[in-house]
Amino acid sequence: MTTRRTALFGALATPAMLAARGAQAQEVTLRLHHFLPAVSNVHRHFLMPWAQKINAESQGRLRVQIFPAMQLGGAPPQLYDQAKDGVVDIIWTLPGNTPGRFPSIEVIELPFVAHKRASVNARVVQELYETRFRQEFADTQILCAWAHDAGVIHARREVRRQEDLNGLKLRFPTRQAGEALRALGAAPIGLPIPQVPEALAQGVIDGAVVPWEVVPSIRLHETLRNHTEIAGSPTFYVASFVLAMNKAKYEALPADLRRVLDANSGQVAAAMAAKVWDEQGPVVEEMVRRRNNAIIELSAEETQRWTRTTQPVIDNWVRAMSERNIQAAALLEETRALIARYGQGVT
Numbered sequence: 001m002t003t004r005r006t007a008l009f010g011a012l013a014t015p016a017m018l019a020a021r022g023a024q025a026q027e028v029t030l031r032l033h034h035f036l037p038a039v040s041n042v043h044r045h046f047l048m049p050w051a052q053k054i055n056a057e058s059q060g061r062l063r064v065q066i067f068p069a070m071q072l073g074g075a076p077p078q079l080y081d082q083a084k085d086g087v088v089d090i091i092w093t094l095p096g097n098t099p100g101r102f103p104s105i106e107v108i109e110l111p112f113v114a115h116k117r118a119s120v121n122a123r124v125v126q127e128l129y130e131t132r133f134r135q136e137f138a139d140t141q142i143l144c145a146w147a148h149d150a151g152v153i154h155a156r157r158e159v160r161r162q163e164d165l166n167g168l169k170l171r172f173p174t175r176q177a178g179e180a181l182r183a184l185g186a187a188p189i190g191l192p193i194p195q196v197p198e199a200l201a202q203g204v205i206d207g208a209v210v211p212w213e214v215v216p217s218i219r220l221h222e223t224l225r226n227h228t229e230i231a232g233s234p235t236f237y238v239a240s241f242v243l244a245m246n247k248a249k250y251e252a253l254p255a256d257l258r259r260v261l262d263a264n265s266g267q268v269a270a271a272m273a274a275k276v277w278d279e280q281g282p283v284v285e286e287m288v289r290r291r292n293n294a295i296i297e298l299s300a301e302e303t304q305r306w307t308r309t310t311q312p313v314i315d316n317w318v319r320a321m322s323e324r325n326i327q328a329a330a331l332l333e334e335t336r337a338l339i340a341r342y343g344q345g346v347t
Contacts, residue, residue, distance in 0.1 A: 025061070026061065026254050026257075027060070027061045027062075027063070028061065028062050028063070028253060028254070028257060029063045029064075029065055030062070030063070030064050030065065030089040030090055030245075030249070031065050031067060031072070031088045031089045031090070032047065032051070032064050032065065032066045032067065032088070032089065032090040032091070032092070033067050033070070033071070033072050033079060033082060033083075033088040033090070033091050033092075034047065034066070034067075034068055034069075034070075034079070034091065034092040034093070035068075035069065035070055035076040035079065035092075035093070035192065035193065035194055036068060036069065036193070036194070036214070036217055037068055037069045037217055038068045038069065039216075039217055040068070040214065040216075040217035041213050041214070041216070041217070041276050041280040041284075042092070042213070042214075042273075042276055043066065043068050045275075045276045045279075045280060046272055046273045046275075046276045047066055047092065048066065049272070050064070050264065050269060050272055051063075051064035051065075051066060053264055054260060054261065054264050057260050057263070057264070058256075058257055058260045061257060062253075062257045062260055062261065064090065067088075069194070070194070072087070072088055074087075075192065076093065076094075076097050076192035076193070076194065077097040077098055077192065079091040079092075079093040079097070080093055080095075080097070080098060080101075080140070080242075080244060083140050083244045083245060083246050084139045084140050084244075084246070084247075085246075086246045086248060086249065088246070089245060089246050089249050090143070090243065090244065090245045090246075091243075091244050092241065092242075092243050093241065093242060093244070094173060094174070094239050094240065094241055095240055095241075095242060096109065096173050096174030096175060096177075096239055096240065097192060099174075099175040099190075100175065101136075102133070102136045102137065103136070103321055103324060103326060104128075104132055104133045104136055104321075104326055104331060105125070105128075105129075105133050105136070105145070105240050106174070106175065106176050106240075106317065107128075107317075107328070107331050107332055107335045108121060108124065108125055108128075108147045108238060108240055108335060109147070109174045109175075109176040109177060109237065109238060109239060109240060110176050110180075110313065110314050110317060110332070111176065111177075111180035111183075111236060111237060111306075111307070111310035111313055111314065112234045112235070112236060112306070112307045112310065113234050113314070113332070113335060113336065113339070114147060114150075114233075114234060114235055114237070114238040114339065115233045115234065115235065115339050115342075115343045115346070116149060116150040116231075116232060116233045116234075116235045117149055117233075117274075117278055117343070117346050118146065118147065118148050118149040118238075118273075118274035118275075118276075118277035118278050119271065119274045119275070119278055119346065120339060120342045120343040120346055121146065121147035121148065121149070121238055121274070121339075122146035122147065122267075122270040122271060122273060122274035123267065123270065123271070123274075123338075123342045124147075124335060124338040124339055124342060125145045125146050125147045125240055125270070126144060126145050126146060126266060126267050126270040127267075127338060128145075128331075128334070128335065128338070129142060129145040130266075132331060132334075133145070137242065137244065139247065140244040140245060140246065140247055141244065141245040141246070141247050141250040141251075142242055142243070142244050142245075143243040143244065143245055143261070143264075143265040143266075143269055144242070144243050144265055144266060144267075144268075144269035144270040144273065145240065145241065145242045145243075145270065146240070146241055146270040146273050146274055147238045147239060147240040147241065148211045148213065148238050148239060148241070148274075148277045149211055149212075149213075149235075149238070149274075149277040149278055149281055150211065150229065150230060150231075150235035150236070150238070151173075151177070151209050151210060151211050151230075151235070151236060151237045151238060151239070152209070152210065152211060152212055152227055152228065152229050152230075153170065153207065153209050153227070153228040153230075154207050154208050154209070154210065154215070154220050154221075154224045154226070154227050154228075155168060155170065155206055155207030155224060155226050155228070156206045156207060156224060156225075156226065157206075157226060158226045158228075158294060158296060159226065159228040159296065160228070160296055160298070160299075160302070161302055162184055162185060162302070162305060162306060162309065163185070165181070165184045165185045165186040166185040166186070167185070167186070167187055168185075168186045168187065168206050168207060169186075169187045169189055169204070169205045169206045169207070170186050170187070170188055170189065170205065170206065170207050170208060170209055171188075171189055171190070171191045171196055171199065171205050171207070171208035171209065171210075172188045172189070172190055172209055173190075173193070173209065173210065173239045174237070174239050174240075175190075176237070176313060176317065177209060177237040177239070178190055179313045179316070179317075180236070180237060180310045180313050181209065183309055183310045183312060183313055184306060184309055184310065189204065189205050191205070193210065193214060193218060194218070196208050196210075196218050196220070197218050197219060197220075197223065200223050200224070201223075207224055207226075208220060208224075209237065211238075211277060211281060212280070212281040212282075212284040212285045212288075213276060213277045213280045213281050213284060215284050215288065216284060216287070221284075221287070221288045221291060221293060224293075225293045225294060226293070226294045226296065227288060227293060227294065227295050227296065228296045228297075228298060229295065229296065229297050229298065230298045230303055230306070231297050231298065231300075231303070232300070232303065233339075233343060234339070236303075236306065241273070243269060243273075314332070318332060
């Protein structure tokens with residue numbers, strides 16, 4: 001009798017056990033969509049290693065398949081909604097591609113607020129996301145948020161003084177960078193980065209404001225021969241980024257795979273991303289220098305002049321955000337305090 005009961009119990013239990021094992025062994029592929037080509041530094045040195053790390057730590061059960069250069073369709077400003085709506089599973093994008101939609105994160109993009117190193121800015125932005133920005137991105141699962149290193153002005157003519165910017169048509173990446181350029185006398189033009197080469201070829205723009213890291217992927221050093229750096233911290237401008245995931249897709253992951261993804265999110269992923277800008281920026285700069293392009297460093301006196309000239313951009317942002325019930329002055333003060341803390345000793 002005992003033997004029969006054991007056999008019967010085993011027969012009944014086996015399907016449930018097999019189902020449990022099947023669920024535990026479930027394999028998942030996530031599609032990640034972004035706007036730069038596969039040769040870009042971010043694709044090769046952040047997104048690919050990040051995906052490989054997740055694959056290894058999940059023992060091959062969680063795979064991130066990357067589609068660069070908008071291969072799955074749409075335009076860069078549509079990336080965030082592609083993740084929100086489940087068109088793709090994960091996206092990498094700039095909140096600045098949809099001006100005004102994510103107002104709080106603009107604090108790091110204000111002129112002469114951010115640090116010159118991405119490692120510092122990434123820590124600050126990720127921490128602020130966790131404490132301040134989360135609600136604005138509530139319709140997706142933000143895997144990490146960060147900002148790059150000091151931006152550089154790349155132009156057809158030399159830019160050494162504020163007057164050199166007068167009338168210069170410059171591509172800008174964020175609303176606040178555009179306002180800062182306008183205050184300095186330039187003619188800012190907003191464009192997603194993939195459109196820059198064609199805009200230069202057609203004379204729509206005279207240059208672009210981007211960090212060194214992205215220069216090779218759009219061959220900017222071949223088109224423009226003048227590059228102006230704003231040395232020191234705080235720096236003229238940075239842009240912020242998010243790695244965002246469809247919320248339903250994230251919540252549907254098996255618990256053990258979600259733990260793997262969580263372990264590679266937040267400050268861990270932000271630090272991986274920041275490393276690309278801090279390491280690849282000097283490599284690209286040296287490559288450009290070897291081409292005998294003109295690399296100009298803005299003088300300390302001129303930097304102070306630019307800082308004074310762009311202060312109204314900060315004042316206007318604080319006022320506008322306050323009208324949207326965002327405690328902008330307190331947010332700006334907290335941001336600067338975090339930059340000072342995390343930037344201490346960072347050169």
